[in-house]
Amino acid sequence: MNDLTPTREERIANLKGMGTSRKRVEDVRFTQGKGNYVDDIKLQGMLFGDFVRSPYAHARVKSINADAARALPGVVAVLTAADLAPLNLHWMPTLAGDKQMVLADGKVLFQGQEVAFVVATDRYIAADAIELVEVDYEELPVVVDPFAAMEPDAPVLREDLNGIMSGAHGPRRHHNHIFLWETGDKAATEEALGAAEVVAEEMVYYHRTHPCPLETCGCVASMDKVNGKLTVWGTFQAPHVVRTVASLLSGIEEHNIRVVSPDIGGGFGNKVGVYPGYVCSIVASIVTGKPVKWVEDRMDNLMATAFARDYWMKGRISATKEGKITALRCHVTADHGAFDACADPTKFPAGFFHICTGSYDIPVAYVGVDGVYTNKAPGGVAYRCSFRVTEAAYFIERMIEVLAIELGMDAAELRRINFIRKEQFPYQSALGWEYDSGDYHTAWDKALAAVDYKGLREEQAQRIADFKAGRTRKLLGIGLTHFTEIVGAGPVKNCDILGMGMFDSCEIRIHPTGSAIARLGTISQGQGHATTFAQIIASEIGLSADSITVEEGDTDTAPYGLGTYGSRSTPVAGAATALCGRKIRAKAQMIAAWLLEVHEGDLEWDVDRFQVKGAPERFKTMKEIAYAAYNQAIPGIEPGLEAVSYYDPPNMTYPFGAYIAVMEIDVDTGEHEVRQFYALDDCGTRINPMVIEGQVHGGATEGYAIAMGQEIAYDEIGNVKTGTLMDFFLPTAWETPHYTTDHTETPSPHHPIGAKGVGESPNVGSVPAFSNAVHDAFRAFGLRQSHMPHDHWRIWKIARDLGLHG
Amino acid sequence: MGKKMQVSLTVNGEVHEVLAEPRELLIHTLREKLGITGPHIGCETSHCGACTVDMNGRSVKACTVFVAQADGAEITTIEGLGGPDGLHVLQRMFREHHGLQCGYCTPGMITRAHRLLQENPQPTEEEVRFGMAGNLCRCTGYQNIVKAIMAAAAEMNAKEAAE
Known part of the structure; x- marks a missing residue:
């Protein structure tokens, strides 16, 4: 030993492993404009595709004349449903067990629907050619209201389903009905509600919105006719699933399809589904023999690909006079648009909405969800949340507030007396989930203390008095939320997408000189996987994270995985990564034993090395072991040092958190100011605190947008009223609140490193916090429920309707 | 055409x-x-x-x-922002303060911040937020972008004062 020998602390620090706020490796490229997004891909002879879209929400397509478009110099092809029909590609299966038109087949069902695909040598020529395609439409009656869609005499939207009274999720009871999905004990719930001392009932609407990542969806398809190989680069959150779907649809064998997700400019659920643009680009490339690029513009994106939410949730909750909740019932009317293209695990047509008992110990509950067709865009994706979890969290957190009003209780106290207690975990919920772990009371007390909740309520009481006395025109709202998520889908026994089990994977290969490459079945869209997964590996195998390359998104090289959405990367692929690292370590131990001439059992792992128990000066570092794996002939041990792990999670993970928004509201203008936003998250073991905090800031900002102004709105004839960023609210730095983040740490007992996932918690938790703040400001004046988004106009209307404008 | x-x-x-x-x-x-x-x-x-x-x-x-x-x-x-010495201070500070996630807005964001700091070399946080309001980010919630720009301004001003 000499002075240059690193101390144990230095060795740990050198790893930059779990728990450190390691700076991101991705940023060196991104800050220099050297990202490689799909629209940056330029191939020799590449053509550009663009869609003719329907101006009508519901119309019969009587004829399409593309002669003038085809005659335009530079136009290579115009595809219509008639061209795709011989290939049986004019319709495609959706992830939800329905089917969707790739190009309009006889009729259109929503504004912006794809009618024809123009392929040209230049994007300007493609845009010109779109204008030259003549489509003769006959307008049909439009249904945008899901309740009206279920009226007996409502127009038939899906004529292709005429007479088919059974769908992928059971019987259909009406021509615009998709499914009824139920869970829980209906009879026992009704009985408890009937016998209850206090009952609150409310319709809670979570409006239609859109993930709207800054980069829209797109792809480049390139069919190499010489070697028969199709390559598709695209904005795919699940590249392996896209490859499997492409193979099933096209008949091209899976090994002859390579799907690559390059850098992705945000996904938030928008990039999980399979869209007509992908199918048309692939067909066009096969037809023309040239690479074809298709990239949506913002209007295409907001109008046609993947809306989120649109859940009408009718709730009934009961309690004792003291506030102990006795039962919960919810019926959802779910507006799925023209095709059921939700991206949920197959067996869960309403996603994991039945997490809607939230953080509370509710003895009995029932949920029924009716899926309904309307003349709106298809989708229903999980916009920065696990499947329908944000709808569930919003529902229960609004119902708690309404119940508090009914009981005349403080809403923080009502939550506290109903929380699932620490000692009840693992907890079986009335709707069938097993919550893995939690400590809600600790988190709640910490949050209330951090914001001085008592002081805030006193200030609010004074404010109300001042308002009534005419001394102020501003009200103060305190928005509370305690949410429980369910993420990390999921156990293969009940979670699949198109039959593919929702496991995930990691492969690690150690190079002779002690650096490594890891490949995963997931794909980062800004989450920083190249940084954080290297940290997990560093801690597991003792090589510095700086010496580990993480690669994702190329189906030719990455092991099969189901991709990144629903906060599943860390719970599922993160577990695979840790276990893969442990396989490497197990082999390394055998090699170390041989090198040190001791029995394997005489060795112990310490940070970055195996050392002889009781004689730590005798050791071999992972770096030395890696070299030996390639240059020594070790009896009974194969050369090389690599491993692969596929992880089938035994359960979901259940991150939770306590969020509090404090808001000033101007009664006369409807304007608001978020004075304070406190976010406490418990995502179990924390891999990179800097990245976690960044996720919370970003997710809370999306939640702020959703709660306070963002929506996909339609007029009564199905025109999209919010089809550009002029109308669709994305907050700027100017109006975005400042966030204070905090945490508790309750590791998941079943996850190899105890991590639970965090990317989506802030969206799930912040929406009810902001919305509850608005409601809370007006509680003293009689407000029970007002639907989001709470833009200035709607808040102004609340004040007017309550008679506060004098 | x-x-x-x-x-x-x-x-x-x-x-x-x-x-x-x-x-x-x-x-x-x-x-x-x-x-x-x-x-x-x-x-x-x-x-x-x-x-x-x-x-x-x-x-x-x-x-x-x-x-x-x-x-x-x-x-x-x-x-064109980086110089012969490598990254521009804004590029370094965006990384240092985690001012980016997916990276899609980042080039425009940094290019705008670069101009903002020439228009106003010592901005307050409020001035940064207002001056950057023409650039949207869907990932970060802006808090760390603002922090990065403030830190870059401080470093640029300190360097100028030293010269």
Whole structure:
């Protein structure tokens, strides 16, 4: 030993492993404009595709004349449903067990629907050619209201389903009905509600919105006719699933399809589904023999690909006079648009909405969800949340507030007396989930203390008095939320997408000189996987994270995985990564034993090395072991040092958190100011605190947008009223609140490193916090429920309707 | 389709002659013809700022500038910000303070911040938030972007004071 020998602390620090706020490796490229997004891909002879879209929400397509478009110099092809029909590609299966038109087949069902695909040598020529395609439409009656869609005499939207009274999720009871999905004990719930001392009932609407990542969806398809190989680069959150779907649809064998997700400019659920643009680009490339690029513009994106939410949730909750909740019932009317293209695990047509008992110990509950067709865009994706979890969290957190009003209780106290207690975990919920772990009371007390909740309520009481006395025109709202998520889908026994089990994977290969490459079945869209997964590996195998390359998104090289959405990367692929690292370590131990001439059992792992128990000066570092794996002939041990792990999670993970928004509201203008936003998250073991905090800031900002102004709105004839960023609210730095983040740490007992996932918690938790703040400001004046988004106009209307404008 | 025009523009110090239709947008010239793919396209309506470049000393949204309007212009993109010493202080600070996630808004964001700090070398946090309001980010919630810009301003000012 000499002075240059690193101390144990230095060795740990050198790893930059779990728990450190390691700076991101991705940023060196991104800050220099050297990202490689799909629209940056330029191939020799590449053509550009663009869609003719329907101006009508519901119309019969009587004829399409593309002669003038085809005659335009530079136009290579115009595809219509008639061209795709011989290939049986004019319709495609959706992830939800329905089917969707790739190009309009006889009729259109929503504004912006794809009618024809123009392929040209230049994007300007493609845009010109779109204008030259003549489509003769006959307008049909439009249904945008899901309740009206279920009226007996409502127009038939899906004529292709005429007479088919059974769908992928059971019987259909009406021509615009998709499914009824139920869970829980209906009879026992009704009985408890009937016998209850206090009952609150409310319709809670979570409006239609859109993930709207800054980069829209797109792809480049390139069919190499010489070697028969199709390559598709695209904005795919699940590249392996896209490859499997492409193979099933096209008949091209899976090994002859390579799907690559390059850098992705945000996904938030928008990039999980399979869209007509992908199918048309692939067909066009096969037809023309040239690479074809298709990239949506913002209007295409907001109008046609993947809306989120649109859940009408009718709730009934009961309690004792003291506030102990006795039962919960919810019926959802779910507006799925023209095709059921939700991206949920197959067996869960309403996603994991039945997490809607939230953080509370509710003895009995029932949920029924009716899926309904309307003349709106298809989708229903999980916009920065696990499947329908944000709808569930919003529902229960609004119902708690309404119940508090009914009981005349403080809403923080009502939550506290109903929380699932620490000692009840693992907890079986009335709707069938097993919550893995939690400590809600600790988190709640910490949050209330951090914001001085008592002081805030006193200030609010004074404010109300001042308002009534005419001394102020501003009200103060305190928005509370305690949410429980369910993420990390999921156990293969009940979670699949198109039959593919929702496991995930990691492969690690150690190079002779002690650096490594890891490949995963997931794909980062800004989450920083190249940084954080290297940290997990560093801690597991003792090589510095700086010496580990993480690669994702190329189906030719990455092991099969189901991709990144629903906060599943860390719970599922993160577990695979840790276990893969442990396989490497197990082999390394055998090699170390041989090198040190001791029995394997005489060795112990310490940070970055195996050392002889009781004689730590005798050791071999992972770096030395890696070299030996390639240059020594070790009896009974194969050369090389690599491993692969596929992880089938035994359960979901259940991150939770306590969020509090404090808001000033101007009664006369409807304007608001978020004075304070406190976010406490418990995502179990924390891999990179800097990245976690960044996720919370970003997710809370999306939640702020959703709660306070963002929506996909339609007029009564199905025109999209919010089809550009002029109308669709994305907050700027100017109006975005400042966030204070905090945490508790309750590791998941079943996850190899105890991590639970965090990317989506802030969206799930912040929406009810902001919305509850608005409601809370007006509680003293009689407000029970007002639907989001709470833009200035709607808040102004609340004040007017309550008679506060004098 | 219109008659093509000869346009001359200087991008990151290099002179380019391009032949373009009058309707061609600057962002397409940069990305498709000159291979400068740092600036991105996010909205086509001037709202998101992913396409922000510096044109004759002002921030512009390259998705709503015709290349014809850029004839004779001096343009700087994210690719032109770094110097011979490596990264620009803003590029370093965005990394240091985790001011980016997916990276799609980042080139426009940094290019705008660069101009903002020339317009106002010692901005308050409020001035940064207002001055950056033409650039949208969907990932970060802006808090760390603001922090990065404030830190860059501090470092630039300290360096200037030392000189």
